[in-house]
Structures are given as structure tokens and as C-alpha cells.
Amino acid sequence: MTADIAAAKAALAHLELDENPVSLKAKSRDFFWYSPVLKARLDHVVGDFAVAPRTEAEVIEVLRTCYRHNVPVTTRGAGTGNYGQAMPLAGGCVLHMRNMAAVKEIHPGRVIVEPGCLLKDLDAATKAHSGQEIRMFSSTWATATIGGFIAGGSGGVGSCTWGSLRDLGNIIRLRVVTMEEEPRVLEFRGEELARVSHAYGTNGIISEIEMPLAPAYDWVEMFVATDEFDDAMAFAEDLANQDGILIKLATVFEAPIAHDYFQRVKPHVEPATNLVGLMVAPHSMDGFLTFLGRRPRARIIYRSDDNDWARGPGPVFEYGWNHTTLRALKVDPSITYLQVRYGFPRHRELVAKMREKFSPEVLQHLEVLREGGKVIFAGLSLVKFTTEERLDEIVRAHEEAGAMIFNPHRYTLEEGGRQTVDDRQLRFKKEADPKGLLNPGKMIAWDDPDFKYDRVYAYPGMKAAE
Ligand code: FAD
Structure with missing residues (x-):
């Protein structure tokens, strides 16, 4: 099955097509470089052309044409994914969705x-x-x-x-x-x-x-500081368990993350300060302040609706989730990260175990998450990267302790997920993409149903580096 790129491009020439090598390269990348492992494997990947449909009818036309000419199609939103998700491993067409934004x-x-x-x-x-x-x-x-x-x-x-x-x-x-x-x-x-x-x-x-x-709501964004990590972790969890207080974010940063990596927060904290980032609904502030009053070891250092910071920190949520990694990377390029599920009811115990074993090589950044009605932690731990072997060792130690890892250093659905085939997705792919042209190399179950997950999957169809 050979791709006829020239024929596909000619057939789609009346649409918004991009073949400029510079912009095409940009449209073929995402934030894969957060991972030194992926950076080494995917840096050369580039599509053959990009097309930006304006309507569903144009999407259909692109897919029909690429199907006829055996051209792989990798869809792109804004390319902010972290695992090479939107990168065209086998080349071909980048289907850019930016014109369908109504x-x-x-x-x-x-x-x-x-x-x-x-x-x-x-x-x-x-x-x-x-x-x-x-x-x-x-x-x-x-x-x-x-x-x-x-x-x-x-x-x-x-x-x-x-x-x-x-x-x-x-x-x-x-x-x-x-x-x-x-x-x-x-x-x-x-x-x-x-x-x-x-x-x-x-x-x-x-x-x-x-x-x-x-x-x-006009969410009230805050940073709350504690001297002890356990107090910060308990604060975030207990707040999320307050049924009458509406929150949109509760993030925990182990010291010295705030001091070392959050430039605008640095003047307001010590290296030993642990931080909780919060978004609280304005009508819940009375309840929140009462809750805070019961926690003498926690103090507000920033409130978006009332502060005297010379330079504001910007949105507090842009310190959480994977923005924590971004901020750390900007200061120390050797930082990378892990994605950990600390499940109920062992979440706090597991965090404590991993801290004891790996801090400060691995620093805890926890996101409060509701799962099945229970509050748990999603860890996006910051890791001081040395070698792939050491990273794998840290992953294994988490898994052995019972903390599930969603490995952000892999580009396949399965390795980044639960290391099993999602049968519903595979069955639908067989029906909806019989030639296997959609985002090739990302679903192991399609390429190699017998893969054992005992090594890193290497997509055999990956475009070679020039
Ligand atoms: P892309 O990266 O362009 O695409 C993501 C995947 O979706 C690709 O596989 C692509 O092929 C596919 N896709 C895109 N559009 C379509 C479509 N119309 N049909 C079919 N497939 C499609 N993720 C989170 O979930 N939560 C976070 O809090 C978070 N924080 C982040 C912070 C930073 C600093 C960074 C760099 C990343 C973060 N991410 C997070 C990852 C990513 O930003 C989000 O998942 C984001 O929503 C992806 O949107 P995008 O438009 O950039 O998608």
C-alpha cells in the first residue's frame, strides 16, 4: 500500500493547503519535547502537507481523497498535547481543525x-x-x-x-x-x-x-502556604471534601517547587514553603475562610481579588496541571515528569511512600481529582532526569507500590494509558479506518496485537530521520 502524496495534494489543491517546510514542521509537532525519551525518538517527524477544512463536507472530502491515495491522516487541534499525539509518525496529511471553530x-x-x-x-x-x-x-x-x-x-x-x-x-x-x-x-x-x-x-x-x-463564576484564585508538606496535602483534600464549598482547582506543590520554579511567587515564599493553588467560587469565600480559620498552620499569601503583589502571578491554574512542568522546565531543562494515580483510600500513604523514597529527585505536584465520588490525587511529579534507565526504575517503583503510572514518555495510547488494549476503540477502528490510515503508530493493538509491554513499543512505520 503506497501513499500517492502528489495525487492527494493535487486533488485537494482547492482547499487551504500548506506545504511550506517551515510552517509544516511547526504543524507537525506538539509538546513531546517535555519528555527527553520522546524528544530523542520523534524530533525528526514531519508531515507531507497540511490541510485546514472549513466544513464537515471538506473533512469528508479530505478523508475520501486520502483514503483513495493511501495517505495517512493525523488530526491536529492546537498541538498542545504532550506525547506526540498530534505528530504524523508516518508522514502524510496533517488535518488542521483551526477553521472549524464555531x-x-x-x-x-x-x-x-x-x-x-x-x-x-x-x-x-x-x-x-x-x-x-x-x-x-x-x-x-x-x-x-x-x-x-x-x-x-x-x-x-x-x-x-x-x-x-x-x-x-x-x-x-x-x-x-x-x-x-x-x-x-x-x-x-x-x-x-x-x-x-x-x-x-x-x-x-x-x-x-x-x-x-x-x-x-469570577473564581477567587489563591495561593495558600504551609511549612509542612503533609499540611498542604491534607488542606487540599479536606477542602475538596467540604460539600458546601465550591472549588474549581486544588493543587499541591511540594517545597521547593514554588520557590525554585515560580518566578513571580518566589519573592513571597521561602525554599521550604509548600503551596496549595486554589480556585474558589466567590459565594463560597465565607465558608472557605471559616475552613481556613480552623487550620492555623495554613496561611493565604495571594488572593486574586485582594493583594498587594507588585507583579501579579497571572491565572493560578496556569501553575497547575502540566503548567507546573513547563515552569520547572523553563528554569531547569533537566526536569521532566511522571503522571501518577494515587487512588483512594491509599492515596496519602502512597504519596508519603514515594516522597520518602525519591524526594528531592522526584518532587510531588498533586492535583485533587474526584473519582467515583472520592477525592484522590493525580500526581504530575517533577523528576530530575538523569537516564532513561533511572526513569524506568522510578516508574517501576511507583507501580510496585501500587501507584498507577500513565507514562508520558511513550507515544502510544496503550503505554500512556493502562497498558491494555481498549477493545471498544480497536473494534471501532476496524470498522471506521479499515486501511489503518488515521494517526498511524499510536494504537499498538492495531499494529501488533500480540505486543507484551515488556519493552518500549517502536512503531515500524515511523518515517526515518533524514
Ligand atoms: P492536539 O494536541 O492538537 O491533539 C490532541 C490529540 O487529539 C491528537 O491525537 C489529535 O490527533 C487528536 N485530535 C485533535 N482534534 C481532533 C478531532 N477533531 N478529531 C479527532 N481527533 C482529534 N491535558 C489535559 O487533559 N489536562 C491538562 O490540564 C493539561 N495541561 C497541559 C499543560 C501544558 C503546559 C501542556 C503543554 C499540555 C497540557 N495538557 C493537558 C495536554 C493538552 O494541552 C490538552 O490535552 C489539550 O486539550 C489538547 O488540545 P489540542 O487542541 O492542543 O490538541
């Missing part, structure tokens, strides 16, 4: 939107229309698309209250175009959503999204 309908409790809409633009539209906002967003709110969040993300700011994208009710409906001789348009709800949500665009292109909304 907010189509807003109703009480729900919105219908095109996939290329930026999260911030979606929030602005629903807030202006009827004082509503999306329940959760990636901390890349300012730059990422809603389609990329659903196909590549997991949750984020808001997940302390609403859980993750995969939880029932957090996506209402997805409209999906298949990659067949004659592409079909399908509508998924309920159980069917799991076929394409968090599937990295390997089995269909999302062309319309219906999401639930929550009331919008």
Missing part, C-alpha cells in the same frame, strides 16, 4: 461546538450568552481546542469537582467522520462515546461536540 448553539446546561474552537473562546461565548462555562478545561485553556481536549486530554481545572472527561455525563454527544472509501458521519452518545474520546484521532475525526455546562 460555537453553534448554547442552551441551559449544554453547548454545541465545532472541534477547532479554543477552550477560552468557548468559555467566552457561553459566559457572554448566559453566564455559563465548561465544567472542566485543560490548563492550556488559552491555546488548546475542545476537539483536542476530548481526543487527547483527560481532565484538568474543574476535575476536583466534576471528575474526568471519561466520567459519564462529562461529554454529551460527539459527531464523527470515518475514514472509508465513502466516509460516513456517525453520532455517538452514552457507551459509544468511549470509542473515540481519548483515542488520539486514531479511529475517526470529531466534527461536532455537545458538552455540558456549569454556572460561570
